[in-house]
Every structure is written in C-alpha cells, then in structure tokens.
Amino acid sequence: MGIVEDVADELALESLKIINATGDDAFVQRIADTIGGSSQTMEEAYLTAVRVRRAEQRARELLAKLKEDLANAQASSSDD
Numbered sequence: 001m002g003i004v005e006d007v008a009d010e011l012a013l014e015s016l017k018i019i020n021a022t023g024d025d026a027f028v029q030r031i032a033d034t035i036g037g038s039s040q041t042m043e044e045a046y047l048t049a050v051r052v053r054r055a056e057q058r059a060r061e062l063l064a065k066l067k068e069d070l071a072n073a074q075a076s077s078s079d080d
Contacts, residue, residue: 004045012049
C-alpha cells in the first residue's frame with residue numbers, strides 16, 4: 001500500500017476501537033470531516049478503510065459462529 005492507504009488504515013483501526021468501545025458511529029464522520037478539510041484523497045481512503053475493516057469484522061464474526069456451529073454439530077453427531 002501507499003502512504004495514504006497505510007495512514008488511512010491506521011486511522012480506521014484506531015477509530016473502530018473507539019467506536020466499538022463507545023458505540024458512537026458518528027465518530028467516523030467527525031474524523032472524515034477533519035481529514036477532508038486538508039485532503040479529500042485521505043478522507044476517501046479513510047472512509048474506504050473503515051468500510052473494509054467493518055466488513056472484515058462482520059466476516060470474522062460470521063466465520064467464528066460457523067466454526068462454533070460446526071463444532072457443535074460434530075459433537076452432537078459423535079454423541080449419537
């Protein structure tokens with residue numbers, strides 16, 4: 001990745017930690033607005049990184065649930 005994407009991803013990760021702790025989704029837009037005042041390119045990269053990281057988070061949660069369901073199904077079938 002280039003410097004813009006690297007910095008945007010770091011900011012996205014930090015932002016998502018705060019959002020997950022506080023539940024304040026408006027935080028993303030506040031950061032984006034601050035960034036956008038100086039660099040529209042960085043703002044777009046940040047918002048993209050947030051979307052990508054949120055999608056990753058949802059996918060990992062689903063994968064964990066599917067693994068758990070599979071383990072439970074295998075445990076149930078071995079009990080029979």
